[in-house]
Amino acid sequence: MTHALTLPPGLIVGAPRSGSGKTTLTLGLLRALHRRGLSVQPFKCGPDYIDPAFHERAVARTSYNVDSWAMRWPLAATLMSKAAEGADLCIAEALMGFFDGVSLPGQWGNGASADLAAATGWPVILILDVSGQSQTAAAVARGFQGLREGVTIAGVVLNRTGSERHIRLASDAMAAVGLPVVGALPRTPTIILPERHLGLVQAEETEALEARLDALADFVEAHVDVGRLAGLALSGTVTVEAPPAVRPPGQxxxxxxxxxxxxxxxxxxxxxxxxxxxxxxxxxxxxxxxxxxxxxxxxxxxxxxxxxxxxxxxxxxxxxxxxxxxxxxxxxxxxxxxxxxxxxxxxxxxxxxxxxxxxxxxxxxxxxxxxxxxxxxxxxxxxxxxxxxxxxxxxxxxxxxxxxxxxxxxxxxxxxxxxxxxxxxxxxxxxxxxxxxxxxxxx
Structure with missing residues (x-):
C-alpha cells in the first residue's frame, strides 16, 4: 500500500566537485539558522560518517545519511519524513560533484546527490570555487541547469572570491543566465577544520568545536544573505510504499x-x-x-x-x-x-x-x-x-x-x-x- 509523505521546506548544498566549500557553507549556514531560532534538520547525501557528526553539533539535531544506491527509497523517504518532524527547514549536504555517482543504478539511483534533489523537489544551492575565473563560472552554473529533469538550481554562492570587481563580474554573468548570487565567500585560510586520512577529524575530537562553528556562522552571516537563501527552500510531497521489514541483530x-x-x-x-x-x-x-x-x-x-x-x-x-x-x-x-x-x-x-x-x-x-x-x-x-x-x-x-x-x-x-x-x-x-x-x- 502506498502513502504520501510531506517533507518540510528544504535545500541541498551542491558543487561541481569535492573541495569547493560545501562543508564550510553547510556548517556555517546550519549554525547561523540555528542561532536565529529556527529548527533545522540536516542530512548528508551518500555514505559519510564524519560530516553528519558536525551537522549534529551545529544544530543539536541528529543528521541522517540518505543514499540512493544502497538505501531503498521507502526507507529513505520514511527516514527523512520522520527525522524532519517539527523542523522549520531541511538542509542536505551533497557528496563529491553533484551529479557524480557510479555507472550502474542501485536501489533508486546511482548514488549521485542529484538523485535526492529529483526525488524530493528540494532546490539546490550551488557553491562554486571561482578562484582563477570570473564570468566563466556562469558557464559552469548554466551547465547544471536543465541537465537533469526535476533538479532545480535556485541560487549560487561564490567561494574563494577576490576583489569586489571579481565578485561583480561573476555575479553579473550569473544574472545573465538567470541564477541569483546569494553570497560571496572571500578567500580565507583561517576558516578550516582539521583533516585526517578518512576526511575530517571527528566532531568530538575537534578542539573548541563550538567556537569554530560559531566562527563559521559569523563568516557565512557576513558574506551570505542567509534569509534570502533560506527563502529559496521548497517543501515536497513524496509517495512511497511501506518500508521493508528490518530484523535487528539482537533484541x-x-x-x-x-x-x-x-x-x-x-x-x-x-x-x-x-x-x-x-x-x-x-x-x-x-x-x-x-x-x-x-x-x-x-x-x-x-x-x-x-x-x-x-x-x-x-x-x-x-x-x-x-x-x-x-x-x-x-x-x-x-x-x-x-x-x-x-x-x-x-x-x-x-x-x-x-x-x-x-x-x-x-x-x-x-x-x-x-x-x-x-x-x-x-x-x-x-x-x-x-x-x-x-x-x-x-x-x-x-x-x-x-x-x-x-x-x-x-x-x-x-x-x-x-x-x-x-x-x-x-x-x-x-x-x-x-x-x-x-x-x-x-x-
Whole structure:
C-alpha cells in the first residue's frame, strides 16, 4: 500500500566537485539558522560518517545519511519524513560533484546527490570555487541547469572570491543566465577544520568545536544573505510504499561507542529501535565490558589504530568480550573488525595485541585505500541473518589484511557487479568485515 509523505521546506548544498566549500557553507549556514531560532534538520547525501557528526553539533539535531544506491527509497523517504518532524527547514549536504555517482543504478539511483534533489523537489544551492575565473563560472552554473529533469538550481554562492570587481563580474554573468548570487565567500585560510586520512577529524575530537562553528556562522552571516537563501527552500510531497521489514541483530544490542568506535549510521540505530531493539552503549577505551545481559555485541568502525595501545591494555574490556563470545554473537565493522583480530600494526609499524577472537592481522604500516559501494551476500548464518541473505553498503579503509586464518563471512560485489575480495571473517559466533552496512533490510 502506498502513502504520501510531506517533507518540510528544504535545500541541498551542491558543487561541481569535492573541495569547493560545501562543508564550510553547510556548517556555517546550519549554525547561523540555528542561532536565529529556527529548527533545522540536516542530512548528508551518500555514505559519510564524519560530516553528519558536525551537522549534529551545529544544530543539536541528529543528521541522517540518505543514499540512493544502497538505501531503498521507502526507507529513505520514511527516514527523512520522520527525522524532519517539527523542523522549520531541511538542509542536505551533497557528496563529491553533484551529479557524480557510479555507472550502474542501485536501489533508486546511482548514488549521485542529484538523485535526492529529483526525488524530493528540494532546490539546490550551488557553491562554486571561482578562484582563477570570473564570468566563466556562469558557464559552469548554466551547465547544471536543465541537465537533469526535476533538479532545480535556485541560487549560487561564490567561494574563494577576490576583489569586489571579481565578485561583480561573476555575479553579473550569473544574472545573465538567470541564477541569483546569494553570497560571496572571500578567500580565507583561517576558516578550516582539521583533516585526517578518512576526511575530517571527528566532531568530538575537534578542539573548541563550538567556537569554530560559531566562527563559521559569523563568516557565512557576513558574506551570505542567509534569509534570502533560506527563502529559496521548497517543501515536497513524496509517495512511497511501506518500508521493508528490518530484523535487528539482537533484541538487546551492546554497542561499542567512544572515540575509537564511533562509525555507526544513526539511521541504523533508529531502525533497530523502531523494530523493538534496545541499544546498550559501552566504551572499550574506558575499559568497559559489554553488558552481560545483551544478546549481541556490535563493534562499529572508527579509528582503533589511533587508540591501539589503550585497547591492547584494556584488560576488562578484552576479558568481557571473550566471555561474551563464548555463548553469544559478536560482530565488528571495519575498525571493529580489526579490533576482533589477533593484532593490529599501526602507522609507525608497532604491533598491538587485539581481542584475538578472529585469526586476523591488519596493518596501517603501508596504506592502501579501499573505497566503494558493495553488495554483500552472507555465506553462513550469523547475527545479520541466514546464509544467502544480501545487504547493501560500502567499504572505506586504508588498512591491509596481512594474514587471516578464518572462513569468509561475505561474498562481495562492487557497484559494477564484479566480485571483489571479501574482507571478512567468521569463527564460531564471531563475525566481522570491512563492509559497512547501510540498508539492514535483505535485498
Amino acid at each position: 538487546r544490542i551492546a554497542l561499542a561507542r567512544d572515540a575509537a568506535f564511533s562509525f555507526v549510521y544513526p539511521h541504523l540505530i533508529k531502525v533497530w529501535r523502531s523494530a523493538g531493539a534496545e541499544i546498550i552503549p559501552f566504551s572499550p577505551l574506558a575499559d568497559e565490558a559489554p553488558d552481560p545481559t545483551a544478546d549481541v555485541v556490535w563493534l562499529p568502525g572508527g579509528y582503533p589504530e589511533l587508540h591501539a595501545g589503550a585497547l591492547a591494555a584494556a584488560s576488562n574490556f578484552k576479558a568481557g568480550m571473550r566471555r561474551f563470545a563464548e555463548t553469544r554473537p559478536v560482530h565488528g565493522e571495519c575498525g571493529g573488525y580489526m579490533a576482533l583480530g589477533a593484532g593490529l600494526v599501526d602507522a609507525d609499524g608497532a604491533r598491538h595485541e587485539m581481542l584475538g577472537l578472529l585469526g586476523l592481522e591488519t596493518s596501517f604500516a603501508v596504506r592502501k585505500m579501499t573505497l566503494g559501494y558493495r553488495k554483500a551476500r552472507l555465506l553462513a548464518a550469523c547475527a545479520l541473518g541466514e546464509a544467502g541473505r544480501s545487504f547493501a553498503g560500502h567499504e572505506f579503509h586504508y588498512a591491509s589484511v596481512t594474514s587471516s586464518t578464518d572462513e569468509e563471512l561475505f561474498a562481495l560485489t562492487d557497484s559494477d557487479g564484479r566480485a571483489v575480495p571479501s574482507g571478512s571473517s567468521r569463527r564460531g559466533l564471531v563475525t566481522g568485515s570491512f563492509f559497512h552496512l547501510i540498508d539492514n533490510a535483505a535485498l
